[in-house]
Amino acid sequence: MRILVLGAGFGGLELATKLSEELGDDLDLVLIDKGEGFVFGFSKLDVMFGKTVPEGVFHPYRHIDKPGVRFVQASILSIDPAAKTVETDAGTFAADVMVVALGADLDPSATPGLVAGGNELYTVAGAFALRDVLADFPGGDVIVAVTSTPFKCPPAPSETALLMHDHLTALGVRDASSIALVMPMAVPIPPSPEASKALLAAFAERGIAWHPDRLVRGLDPGRKVALLTDGSEMAYDLFLGVPVHHAPPVVAESGLTVDGWIPVDPLTLETAFTDVYAVGDVTSVGTPKAGVFAEGQASVVAEAILARIREGGATRAYDGHGTCYLEFGHAMVARVDVTFLSGAAPEGALEGPSDAIALDKQDFGATRVRRWFGRTWDGRAPSSA
Numbered sequence: 190m191r192i193l194v195l196g197a198g199f200g201g202l203e204l205a206t207k208l209s210e211e212l213g214d215d216l217d218l219v220l221i222d223k224g225e226g227f228v229f230g231f232s233k234l235d236v237m238f239g240k241t242v243p244e245g246v247f248h249p250y251r252h253i254d255k256p257g258v259r260f261v262q263a264s265i266l267s268i269d270p271a272a273k274t275v276e277t278d279a280g281t282f283a284a285d286v287m288v289v290a291l292g293a294d295l296d297p298s299a300t301p302g303l304v305a306g307g308n309e310l311y312t313v314a315g316a317f318a319l320r321d322v323l324a325d326f327p328g329g330d331v332i333v334a335v336t337s338t339p340f341k342c343p344p345a346p347s348e349t350a351l352l353m354h355d356h357l358t359a360l361g362v363r364d365a366s367s368i369a370l371v372m373p374m375a376v377p378i379p380p381s382p383e384a385s386k387a388l389l390a391a392f393a394e395r396g397i398a399w400h401p402d403r404l405v406r407g408l409d410p411g412r413k414v415a416l417l418t419d420g421s422e423m424a425y426d427l428f429l430g431v432p433v434h435h436a437p438p439v440v441a442e443s444g445l446t447v448d449g450w451i452p453v454d455p456l457t458l459e460t461a462f463t464d465v466y467a468v469g470d471v472t473s474v475g476t477p478k479a480g481v482f483a484e485g486q487a488s489v490v491a492e493a494i495l496a497r498i499r500e501g502g503a504t505r506a507y508d509g510h511g512t513c514y515l516e517f518g519h520a521m522v523a524r525v526d527v528t529f530l531s532g533a534a535p536e537g538a539l540e541g542p543s544d545a546i547a548l549d550k551q552d553f554g555a556t557r558v559r560r561w562f563g564r565t566w567d568g569r570a571p572s573s574a
């Protein structure tokens with residue numbers, strides 16, 4: 190049975206790894222991605238704030254060496270979910286089972302003025318470019334803001350504001366600066382009142398201004414002001430925006446999406462097309478767009494595929510569970526454990542922040558780099574064989 194996995198991000202890498210671990214050379218899986226390598230979302234913040242360099246967080250796909258897995262670097266140009274075929278710039282691929290794990294595309298140009306007058310911190314290129322901007326920042330009014338919903342990793346803007354406080358303090362310009370955080374939600378992490386309370390207390394302690402229930406809809410670079418959805422304006426010297434997200438165009442054009450994202454059965458991750466699954470940020474499954482959820486969904490799909498290949502065996506319904514790490518600044522990390530889709534309102538328990546959880550987060554990255562790429566990684570230096 191030929192399995193085609195579209196996208197080698199959190200979801201695609203986990204799916205290919207789990208199936209290879211179980212089936213070895215009996216697996217026939219093609220993993221396609223247009224990129225040369227993988228970067229964890231959280232590594233973008235590490236590079237931005239000068240804790241490491243781009244080479245230290247880049248995991249080249251050429252290191253993927255797994256029984257039964259063939260990695261193809263190619264851009265997917267069209268997807269036919271009924272025929273389970275894809276056209277790429279490296280040829281056509283056909284599958285018996287197809288898994289779409291193409292993530293969310295980011296579109297900074299969709300926010301007027303953002304490209305000309307601001308910075309975005311969510312793409313690899315944007316975050317890496319911010320490293321130099323932040324290293325030389327002389328101090329001033331800083332805004333960290335979300336420009337549209339949905340957006341990946343809802344805690345990331347809050348983490349950015351806290352890390353910005355440390356960064357400006359280390360540069361000796363915190364007293365000459367202000368930090369404002371503009372978010373569409375009423376509290377920083379709605380499913381976890383405990384985490385929200387701790388974050389709001391941390392913002393207050395550090396003098397970070399919290400602006401809930403609004404977005405930045407554009408910038409006026411000439412006047413250096415951000416234009417908010419509530420009609421107000423906010424002056425800035427440095428603007429860091431979370432850009433507009435949408436499904437990759439190739440997915441939107443395939444007929445798989447409804448209201449912009451791929452609807453799936455929340456328990457099985459099956460799409461409306463037979464033998465076509467979708468996992469991660471490209472779906473509207475009901476969990477936040479974050480790597481841990483993409484990974485959990487990939488694991489459930491892997492078990493379904495295994496049961497089918499083995500003509501039996503355990504399968505699992507997806508439970509919407511995920512553990513998110515939360516940078517609090519001062520080199521401390523907290524952990525939020527949350528379950529969506531259980532029928533009850535999600536409620537996330539908070540642990541920390543602490544030094545010990547910062548080490549757990551490092552281990553979280555190291556474990557995945559070991560499993561996905563067969564390499565050793567300390568979170569900062571390039572991985573080694």
Ligand SMILES: Cc1cc2nc3c(=O)[nH]c(=O)nc-3n(C[C@H](O)[C@H](O)[C@H](O)COP(=O)(O)OP(=O)(O)OC[C@H]3O[C@@H](n4cnc5c(N)ncnc54)[C@H](O)[C@@H]3O)c2cc1C
Pocket residue numbers: 195196197198199200201221222223224229230231232233234263264265266290291292293310311312341342345437439468469470471478479480481482483513514
């Ligand atoms: C600043 C920041 C911090 C974050 N921190 C965390 C965190 O601490 N924990 C966490 O769980 N999540 C975090 N995230 C979110 C996390 O990175 C994403 O939610 C996760 O990567 C989604 O996984 P995915 O498999 O759905 O998609 P992705 O990992 O985005 O993978 C999709 C892949 O598809 C490929 N692709 C897209 N279109 C095409 C095409 N046409 N042809 C070929 N290939 C294509 C892309 O190159 C990409 O490799 C963070 C994100 C950001 C921006």
